Structures are given as structure tokens and as C-alpha cells.
Amino acid sequence: MANNARQTALFILNTLDKKRTPLLDNILEDVLDQDSPLSRRDRSLLYALVYGVLRWRGSLDWIIGYFSKTRLNKIDHRVLNVLRIGLFQMIYLDRIPVSAAVNTSVEMTKSFAAPWVVRFVNALLRNAARRYKTVPFPNIDKNPVAALAAAKSFPKWLIERWLARLGIEETGKLCDAINTIPPITIRTNTLRSNREQLINALESDVEKMKPTPYAPDGLSFFNPKILISEMDTFKNGWFQVQDEAAQLVTCLLNPRAGDTVLDACAGLGGKTGHIAQMMQNQGHIVSLDCEKKKLLRLRNETERLGISIVETCVHDLYEPFEKKKPSFFKIPGFCGFDRILLDAPCSGLGVLRRNPDTKWSVSKKNLKRYKQKQIKFLNNVAPLVKPGGILVYAVCSTEPEENEAVAEAFLNQHPEFETGKRKTENGKRKTFPHLDNMDGFFSIRFKRVPDQTDFDR
Numbered sequence: 251m252a253n254n255a256r257q258t259a260l261f262i263l264n265t266l267d268k269k270r271t272p273l274l275d276n277i278l279e280d281v282l283d284q285d286s287p288l289s290r291r292d293r294s295l296l297y298a299l300v301y302g303v304l305r306w307r308g309s310l311d312w313i314i315g316y317f318s319k320t321r322l323n324k325i326d327h328r329v330l331n332v333l334r335i336g337l338f339q340m341i342y343l344d345r346i347p348v349s350a351a352v353n354t355s356v357e358m359t360k361s362f363a364a365p366w367v368v369r370f371v372n373a374l375l376r377n378a379a380r381r382y383k384t385v386p387f388p389n390i391d392k393n394p395v396a397a398l399a400a401a402k403s404f405p406k407w408l409i410e411r412w413l414a415r416l417g418i419e420e421t422g423k424l425c426d427a428i429n430t431i432p433p434i435t436i437r438t439n440t441l442r443s444n445r446e447q448l449i450n451a452l453e454s455d456v457e458k459m460k461p462t463p464y465a466p467d468g469l470s471f472f473n474p475k476i477l478i479s480e481m482d483t484f485k486n487g488w489f490q491v492q493d494e495a496a497q498l499v500t501c502l503l504n505p506r507a508g509d510t511v512l513d514a515c516a517g518l519g520g521k522t523g524h525i526a527q528m529m530q531n532q533g534h535i536v537s538l539d540c541e542k543k544k545l546l547r548l549r550n551e552t553e554r555l556g557i558s559i560v561e562t563c564v565h566d567l568y569e570p571f572e573k574k575k576p577s578f579f580k581i582p583g584f585c586g587f588d589r590i591l592l593d594a595p596c597s598g599l600g601v602l603r604r605n606p607d608t609k610w611s612v613s614k615k616n617l618k619r620y621k622q623k624q625i626k627f628l629n630n631v632a633p634l635v636k637p638g639g640i641l642v643y644a645v646c647s648t649e650p651e652e653n654e655a656v657a658e659a660f661l662n663q664h665p666e667f668e669t670g671k672r673k674t675e676n677g678k679r680k681t682f683p684h685l686d687n688m689d690g691f692f693s694i695r696f697k698r699v700p701d702q703t704d705f706d707r
């Protein structure tokens with residue numbers, strides 16, 4: 251395994267190219283978990299390189315394309331990643347001398363490529379070092395798609411759809427907001443503390459904290475002095491890391507003490523934790539996911555947070571519940587859930603500022619597939635909502651296929667549901683990084699009309 255920051259960054263970028271499915275977070279976790287020899291400084295360089303290259307890949311490739319006689323799609327992907335890492339350091343990391351950026355890239359290439367490839371990397375990076383500032387970018391008036399794709403570093407298909415929906419100026423602002431490194435946002439676990447207490451307790455670990463303007467328990471900050479996992483407040487379960495937009499989803503669900511709630515795509519439990527604290531740890535929560543591993547981690551998370559009302563349930567939402575009844579059907583007196591949250595799998599295009607790898611892995615086709623999956627999952631959980639109960643559908647995507655189109659298809663197929671208002675326009679909330687300074691999320695609240703009784707016990 252690679253043993254320094256640049257080689258590890260190259261390994262991660264190459265792995266992402268090979269397999270589209272693993273998320274960057276998972277790869278980073280694997281790489282850094284196994285008693286990694288990387289020092290703290292190396293880790294911070296590794297993060298800067300991986301996230302920086304993924305964030306700026308489109309612009310870096312434009313510059314590489316300008317200096318290369320070989321077309322980019324003809325260059326070995328490992329060589330291209332070396333060039334991106336080298337160029338990224340020159341342009342964006344002032345503390346790294348240009349000579350170090352070039353020499354380390356050349357050395358990395360030697361480990362896997364022929365001498366003529368090494369000479370190509372050396373020549374291109376030296377040339378770029380002298381002249382990258384003079385590289386012409388496409389003209390925005392003549393070709394806005396190409397211009398924004400190259401200058402702001404986004405795939406053309408995404409720019410095209412945003413331009414059609416938002417126009418040039420707003421698309422530019424959205425791209426800029428996505429390219430800005432976001433703060434770390436956390437949510438106070440009100441079962442253990444409150445926001446004021448947490449602010450005081452965090453003072454020695456974090457320099458500037460700001461309460462989130464909309465979510466009542468949130469706090470944002472940059473550059474903590476120690477790792478989050480090393481903070482006493484974290485170890486004692488005083489908070490979970492969660493963007494403000496994600497916090498607002500659970501506010502829309504508005505679970506109450508004593509409710510029976512299904513967190514239908516619970517994952518690692520970000521929303522489960524919030525639901526439990528809003529319920530003051532009273533009632534019952536079923537946290538469902540198809541991945542057992544995630545639910546095991548969710549269990550540990552609930553222990554850290556002091557939550558005792560969660561039952562986990564491994565279930566594939568493609569499977570109808572009538573066919574394979576999960577254990578929650580045996581809850582004494584069970585006649586459906588008061589509230590269900592479906593935080594559905596999605597393209598993740600609303601969280602590009604945190605996961606820039608998604609820019610390059612998602613395609614238009616994926617959006618259609620996600621839409622079908624989301625409608626299927628909604629149809630599957632809908633009969634589990636008690637008459638008079640609430641169903642919230644949420645995705646971390648701002649794309650209409652996964653937002654309004656899913657909600658509309660659901661309402662058309664389910665006359666027993668209506669959209670319920672709760673301090674939002676028609677029970678719906680949509681957030682954008684450039685307008686709200688938070689992740690892009692869509693959430694909508696459906697209410698099951700009270701007199702329907704077709705729930706199959």
C-alpha cells in the first residue's frame with residue numbers, strides 16, 4: 251500500500267476511476283483505518299489533494315488538455331491522475347513549491363510507467379508551471395456550457411440542465427457555492443446537552459462557532475483544533491455531525507414523544523438520532539436499512555447518544571412488506587406508524603460540496619433510475635402510515651426528477667395522501683447551497699387522510 255500522502259491520494263483517485271460504486275468516504279475509511287502510517291500532517295495533505303483534485307478536476311483537465319498533444323481520453327487514467335495531483339498543488343496549494351509538485355509527480359510516474367511516459371509528465375508539468383495562468387478558457391458569451399464546465403469544473407451535462415433551469419448568473423453562483431469548502435455542521439443531542447452548553451464546552455476545541463440560522467440545535471465551524479472523534483463532547487454523545495439541511499428534514503417530520511416512527515432508510519443513523527431526541531427518547535423507532543453493517547454502526551451510534559428506543563430492521567425496500575413481514579409487525583398493538591421518514595437513496599447531487607466525487611460518477615441515466623427506485627420505495631412504505639399519520643420523503647438532490655416528479659407521481663397514485671403544511675410552502679422544502687448556505691435537499695410532507703382504513707395488519 252502507498253505510504254505517503256501523494257501516493258495514497260493517487261491510489262484513491264485510481265480506485266474511484268476503476269469502481270464507480272464505492273463512495274469516497276468508504277475508500278478513505280478503509281485506507282486510513284488499517285493502522286495507516288500517515289502522520290496527521292500527511293492526512294491533511296491527503297484530504298486536500300483528494301478533495302481538491304475531485305473538486306477542480308474539470309478545470310485541471312482543461313489546462314492539461316491545452317498542454318498535451320495526446321487527447322485526454324487517450325492518456326492512461328493513472329497518468330492523468332498524477333498530472334491532476336501535480337497541477338492541483340501548483341495552482342491551489344501555495345505552501346508547496348512548484349519544484350516539489352513536479353518532482354513528486356515524476357517520481358510517482360516512475361513507479362508504474364515507461365520512461366517515455368515519465369518524460370511526458372515531466373515536460374507537461376514544467377510547461378504548465380510556467381504558463382498555466384495564460385491558458386485561454388472558452389468564452390462565456392459564445393459557449394456558456396463549455397465555459398462554465400471548464401472554469402467552474404463541472405461535467406457539461408450538469409451545466410446544461412442548470413443553465414436551462416437557472417440561467418447563466420445563477421448557475422455560476424450555484425457552482426461557486428458548491429466549490430467552496432463547507433463548514434463542519436453538527437447537531438446538539440438535546441438528550442445530553444443543549445446548544446448553549448455545547449458552545450461553551452466546545453470553546454477550547456473550536457475557534458469560531460456559529461449557531462445555524464434555521465435548525466434550532468445546529469452549530470457550524472471550520473478547522474477544529476483536534477479531530478472530532480477526539481473531542482470529549484463527541485465521545486460523551488453531545489452531538490452528531492449533520493448538515494443544517496438534513497436537520498431540517500427531521501424538523502419537517504416533527505416526531506412527538508410517544509410516537510411510533512419508521513426511519514425507512516436509516517443508514518448510519520443521522521436522522522434516527524435526531525428523531526429520537528425530538529421524541530425525548532420516548533416511544534418507539536424502527537430504523538430500517540438493507541445494509542446490516544450500517545445498522546450495526548447505527549446501534550453503536552445510538553449507544554453513544556444515550557438513545558434506548560430504537561429497534562433495527564434489515565429489510566430490502568424492493569420487497570413488499572406483506573411478503574416478508576419484519577419484526578416490527580409484532581410490536582404489541584401495532585397498527586401502523588405515526589410517522590415515517592423515507593430519506594431515500596438518490597444521486598447525491600445536492601451534497602457535491604461535501605462529496606465532489608459525485609460530480610464525476612453520476613450521469614443523466616442515473617437520475618431516471620433513482621426516480622423509479624424512489625417511487626417504488628414510497629409505494630412500499632405508504633400502507634404502513636396510520637390513517638392521520640405523516641410520511642416525509644427526502645433526498646439530498648435538487649434535481650426535479652428526484653424531487654417534484656417523485657412527489658407528483660406518488661400523489662397521483664395515492665389519493666389517500668395529501669401534502670401537509672408545516673411552516674413551509676405546501677409542506678415542501680427545497681434548499682440550495684448558493685441560496686441557503688447549506689446542502690441541497692428536497693423534502694415533502696404527506697399526510698394520510700384520517701378516514702382511510704386499508705392498512706393490512
Ligand SMILES: C[S@@+](CC[C@H](N)C(=O)[O-])C[C@H]1O[C@@H](n2cnc3c(N)ncnc32)[C@H](O)[C@@H]1O
Pocket residue numbers: 514515516517518519520521522538539540541544565566567568593594595596
Ligand atoms: C440517503 S441514505 C440514508 C441516510 C440516513 N437517513 C442518515 O440520515 O444518515 C439512503 C439509505 O438507503 C439505503 N438503501 C438503499 N437501497 C435500499 C433498499 N433496497 N432497501 C432498504 N434500504 C436501502 C442505503 O443503504 C442508505 O443507507
